[in-house]
Amino acid sequence: MRYSMINEAAARKLDSEDVLAHVRERFVIPDGTIYLDGNSLGLLTHAAQERVQQTVTQEWGQDLITSWNAHQWIDLPLRVGDRIGQLIGAATGQVVCCDSISVNLTKALVAALSVQTARGQRRHKVISTVDNFPTDLYMVQGLQDLLGKGNCELQLVEEKELNSTLTDDVSILMVTEVNFRTGRRLPIAELTRLAHENNILVIVDLAHSAGAMPVCLDEWQVDFAVGCTYKYLNGGPGAPAFVYAAERHHATMQQPLRGWMGHAKPFEFSNDYQPAAGIRQFLAGTPPVTAMVAVEGALTAFDHVDLKDVRDKSLRLARLFHDLLHDAGLTQMLQCIAPEQEAQRGSQLAYAFEHAYGLCQALIERGVIADFRAPNYIRFGFTPLYTSYHEIWLAVQIIRDVIATEDHLDPRWQQRNAVT
Amino acid sequence: MRYSMINEAAARKLDSEDVLAHVRERFVIPDGTIYLDGNSLGLLTHAAQERVQQTVTQEWGQDLITSWNAHQWIDLPLRVGDRIGQLIGAATGQVVCCDSISVNLTKALVAALSVQTARGQRRHKVISTVDNFPTDLYMVQGLQDLLGKGNCELQLVEEKELNSTLTDDVSILMVTEVNFRTGRRLPIAELTRLAHENNILVIVDLAHSAGAMPVCLDEWQVDFAVGCTYKYLNGGPGAPAFVYAAERHHATMQQPLRGWMGHAKPFEFSNDYQPAAGIRQFLAGTPPVTAMVAVEGALTAFDHVDLKDVRDKSLRLARLFHDLLHDAGLTQMLQCIAPEQEAQRGSQLAYAFEHAYGLCQALIERGVIADFRAPNYIRFGFTPLYTSYHEIWLAVQIIRDVIATEDHLDPRWQQRNAVT
Numbered sequence: 001m002r003y004s005m006i007n008e009a010a011a012r013k014l015d016s017e018d019v020l021a022h023v024r025e026r027f028v029i030p031d032g033t034i035y036l037d038g039n040s041l042g043l044l045t046h047a048a049q050e051r052v053q054q055t056v057t058q059e060w061g062q063d064l065i066t067s068w069n070a071h072q073w074i075d076l077p078l079r080v081g082d083r084i085g086q087l088i089g090a091a092t093g094q095v096v097c098c099d100s101i102s103v104n105l106t107k108a109l110v111a112a113l114s115v116q117t118a119r120g121q122r123r124h125k126v127i128s129t130v131d132n133f134p135t136d137l138y139m140v141q142g143l144q145d146l147l148g149k150g151n152c153e154l155q156l157v158e159e160k161e162l163n164s165t166l167t168d169d170v171s172i173l174m175v176t177e178v179n180f181r182t183g184r185r186l187p188i189a190e191l192t193r194l195a196h197e198n199n200i201l202v203i204v205d206l207a208h209s210a211g212a213m214p215v216c217l218d219e220w221q222v223d224f225a226v227g228c229t230y231k232y233l234n235g236g237p238g239a240p241a242f243v244y245a246a247e248r249h250h251a252t253m254q255q256p257l258r259g260w261m262g263h264a265k266p267f268e269f270s271n272d273y274q275p276a277a278g279i280r281q282f283l284a285g286t287p288p289v290t291a292m293v294a295v296e297g298a299l300t301a302f303d304h305v306d307l308k309d310v311r312d313k314s315l316r317l318a319r320l321f322h323d324l325l326h327d328a329g330l331t332q333m334l335q336c337i338a339p340e341q342e343a344q345r346g347s348q349l350a351y352a353f354e355h356a357y358g359l360c361q362a363l364i365e366r367g368v369i370a371d372f373r374a375p376n377y378i379r380f381g382f383t384p385l386y387t388s389y390h391e392i393w394l395a396v397q398i399i400r401d402v403i404a405t406e407d408h409l410d411p412r413w414q415q416r417n418a419v420t
Numbered sequence: 421m422r423y424s425m426i427n428e429a430a431a432r433k434l435d436s437e438d439v440l441a442h443v444r445e446r447f448v449i450p451d452g453t454i455y456l457d458g459n460s461l462g463l464l465t466h467a468a469q470e471r472v473q474q475t476v477t478q479e480w481g482q483d484l485i486t487s488w489n490a491h492q493w494i495d496l497p498l499r500v501g502d503r504i505g506q507l508i509g510a511a512t513g514q515v516v517c518c519d520s521i522s523v524n525l526t527k528a529l530v531a532a533l534s535v536q537t538a539r540g541q542r543r544h545k546v547i548s549t550v551d552n553f554p555t556d557l558y559m560v561q562g563l564q565d566l567l568g569k570g571n572c573e574l575q576l577v578e579e580k581e582l583n584s585t586l587t588d589d590v591s592i593l594m595v596t597e598v599n600f601r602t603g604r605r606l607p608i609a610e611l612t613r614l615a616h617e618n619n620i621l622v623i624v625d626l627a628h629s630a631g632a633m634p635v636c637l638d639e640w641q642v643d644f645a646v647g648c649t650y651k652y653l654n655g656g657p658g659a660p661a662f663v664y665a666a667e668r669h670h671a672t673m674q675q676p677l678r679g680w681m682g683h684a685k686p687f688e689f690s691n692d693y694q695p696a697a698g699i700r701q702f703l704a705g706t707p708p709v710t711a712m713v714a715v716e717g718a719l720t721a722f723d724h725v726d727l728k729d730v731r732d733k734s735l736r737l738a739r740l741f742h743d744l745l746h747d748a749g750l751t752q753m754l755q756c757i758a759p760e761q762e763a764q765r766g767s768q769l770a771y772a773f774e775h776a777y778g779l780c781q782a783l784i785e786r787g788v789i790a791d792f793r794a795p796n797y798i799r800f801g802f803t804p805l806y807t808s809y810h811e812i813w814l815a816v817q818i819i820r821d822v823i824a825t826e827d828h829l830d831p832r833w834q835q836r837n838a839v840t
Binding site for chain 1: 455529674
């Protein structure tokens with residue numbers, strides 16, 4: 001349903017009816033800022049702020065080394081992992097918080113290859129999409145160069161060709177659920193079903209899904225997944241990522257980054273690596289506690305929040321944004337590159353626009369934070385936990401004003417120096 | 421020179437003559453605690469505390485995504501790396517702060533193998549010591565299983581056999597400068613010279629050296645090095661580690677964990693990985709900013725500190741500790757396992773003792789924090805930036821008292837549950 005003729009009062013009314021409106025109080029909202037970039041770096045929560053303060057001042061500062069037991073630092077990666085698991089449809093013991101997406105992807109790729117080998121499958125092809133997030137592709141390329149193409153070979157296809165590519169010579173399908181540029185959401189359940197029909201294992205990158213919409217890894221029978229915590233999970237800049245491995249693979253999978261934290265008996269300091277049971281074996285080195293407690297704190301923002309409500313509000317915010325842009329006569333100039341159908345969308349809208357970089361900078365100057373992606377896209381992220389309908393209304397007024405005054409053409413924006 | 425008949429006043433006098441005494445003010449010293457475990461987790465500095473607070477509250481909380489440029493988060497790994505470089509004898513552009521030691525070791529191992537391949541060397545043997553820190557060995561084992569023994573094969577030897585093992589069929593010598601149990605310090609300069617005579621590349625783990633003594637990577641011509649920041653560098657629990665690659669290898673080395681942050685042009689989001697020039701190519705994913713700013717803050721504790729003074733005081737503290745223990749008649753019961761010669765020692769002393777675990781626990785209860793290492797060692801770390809001679813004197817009084825009252829035999833300490 002289209003939003004039409006929404007004025008400021010009507011936008012405020014939408015907020016008054018919003019079941020998630022109260023969750024906004026859990027966040028630190030910067031004055032004078034309309035933040036539409038939670039798909040890149042989520043807002044700070046009061047809980048994360050307090051948790052970091054407490055950990056640094058008391059746990060590290062006063063209790064020091066004893067905190068590994070006294071404050072259960074030692075269980076942090078699994079504890080946080082299980083909490084993330086609740087948001088991505090994973091039963092306990094299958095998710096661990098650690099390292100970066102990139103590093104975790106290497107673990108998942110090697111683990112998946114090892115499962116195929118254990119099954120007697122001699123396949124080496126890894127299928128992914130041409131517009132997957134580049135780092136995901138780089139990790140496969142790194143492995144390809146390390147192992148040789150005979151053991152791991154990346155093949156890139158268009159998203160729409162995926163189904164026809166899932167043939168029985170493929171070892172792994174590696175996809176990102178929501179495309180970082182276009183916001184297109186892939187049908188993971190269906191792709192996994194097709195892949196499994198041909199004994200292909202599925203690795204999913206949830207960077208733009210976790211915390212933005214319901215994800216059902218167990219139900220969809222995904223094999224491995226990775227994701228970051230600094231976007232919709234609000235864990236803080238560069239916060240530790242997570243990795244999921246379906247329980248059915250725990251006994252056979254092997255991952256190469258064998259740190260002491262993933263050992264069955266880490267404190268025996270034995271010379272021979274013996275993987276811990278379950279997902280713990282995906283741990284490598286000592287985790288960055290100061291950063292990980294921020295994630296744990298941030299996740300409390302999801303307490304008593306239904307992800308169906310999050311998804312519902314996400315789509316409404318996006319629809320309102322686009323409809324207001326349309327009413328303002330701007331959707332010819334700004335070409336939406338998101339799929340038409342809402343079910344195929346993530347929690348962002350991206351627009352192709354010749355002056356996307358200038359528009360982005362001019363908006364930032366007026367307190368509307370979006371981001372630019374090369375070559376000519378401006379992305380707006382919608383984060384239902386803290387974004388209000390009124391903010392969407394205001395943002396569109398400001399966009400209209402920038403374009404009317406041609407601020408986006410200001411010579412200051414000629415030099416491109418993108419932020420992440 | 422032996423310390424003899426040092427009483428409390430004499431210990432205080434040593435403090436009054438200590439050129440590093442003023443540095444203690446840079447640290448948060450917990451009341452009622454004598455902390456002899458800085459070799460496991462260094463104390464909090466006021467600077468790190470303020471830096472984390474500022475980063476969370478202002479940079480993340482208020483400035484959000486713009487902080488990548490506005491607060492130079494984007495340069496953090498190289499900036500912190502260069503500052504660490506100053507402490508380990510590395511000219512700028514050769515050290516980067518990121519990931520964990522374990523993960524960085526994998527990068528260094530593969531990079532070293534790639535340099536050998538580029539030189540036309542078909543060697544696959546990696547020599548290390550039987551009592552190296554286990555995680556280092558696990559990482560090689562992981563690579564061995566991944567690549568096959570024909571491409572990477574770990575061979576373990578005793579420390580004293582190292583010299584004779586450096587023959588021309590060896591690809592990599594991987595050693596830790598200071599042994600985590602015995603505190604024995606290996607002669608890295610000499611080992612590197614011997615290794616290079618046979619075209620063997622050298623990887624050094626500086627976990628127990630960086631910040632504890634002068635390290636001269638460039639001068640010693642070490643090829644690659646890794647280290648952690650949470651021990652003598654006081655970066656906080658599980659803080660990001662560092663990796664060093666000598667500039668002469670930058671053009672040829674290849675590492676497999678190719679994240680977008682290590683790309684030559686990370687913001688072009690190209691599908692093909694092109695490594696950044698220099699040490700930046702060792703970056704993989706987005707770094708944990710909240711944890712890394714703590715490292716940057718903590719490193720200011722080394723401002724205007726000469727590492728020769730640090731080493732000098734470290735040896736004095738250890739000597740005083742051991743001599744007082746000797747004067748108390750305890751060095752028969754507690755068997756020092758450190759090398760006799762101070763030049764061969766790191767910044768800790770470990771003692772074999774049947775009831776090491778109980779002693780460690782009884783001491784913790786009385787505010788003296790040491791640590792236990794299986795099977796029967798108690799370790800005392802000496803951290804010259806914040807440990808006073810008077811604290812050493814007090815610690816030995818307390819040890820004497822625990823043993824006199826047999827508190828270390830308390831049944832509560834029967835169950836072993838070690839901390840890291």
